[in-house]
Amino acid sequence: MKAGEKTINLLACIALVLSTGFGVKALELWNERQLAVEQTQKLQGQLTQQIRFADEHSDYKTYKIKLLDKQKKLKQQAEQNLSLNNRLQRLQKQARAQSIHLNSMQM
Numbered sequence: 333m334k335a336g337e338k339t340i341n342l343l344a345c346i347a348l349v350l351s352t353g354f355g356v357k358a359l360e361l362w363n364e365r366q367l368a369v370e371q372t373q374k375l376q377g378q379l380t381q382q383i384r385f386a387d388e389h390s391d392y393k394t395y396k397i398k399l400l401d402k403q404k405k406l407k408q409q410a411e412q413n414l415s416l417n418n419r420l421q422r423l424q425k426q427a428r429a430q431s432i433h434l435n436s437m438q439m
Contacts, residue, residue: 389395
């Protein structure tokens, strides 16, 4: 082999090693970028939730009124369910008294 060919082969090997190194480094940087993007998206989601929560609770008086309204509705619903359940039990007793069998009449 001539000295020129040896030099060309040596430079080609060096170029191959350098390109492989650059490829590995590029892959590492790509993975780091992907992790950074995922973390950013996660943080943006958390921030959005916190902003939404803050907006919903920024006015404590309004929040308390809404909460009391929800509680009132739940109590009314519970009372209605109890009342309906009591009526169903009375109906079942009357049906038994008249020898009528009713299946599953409870709320």
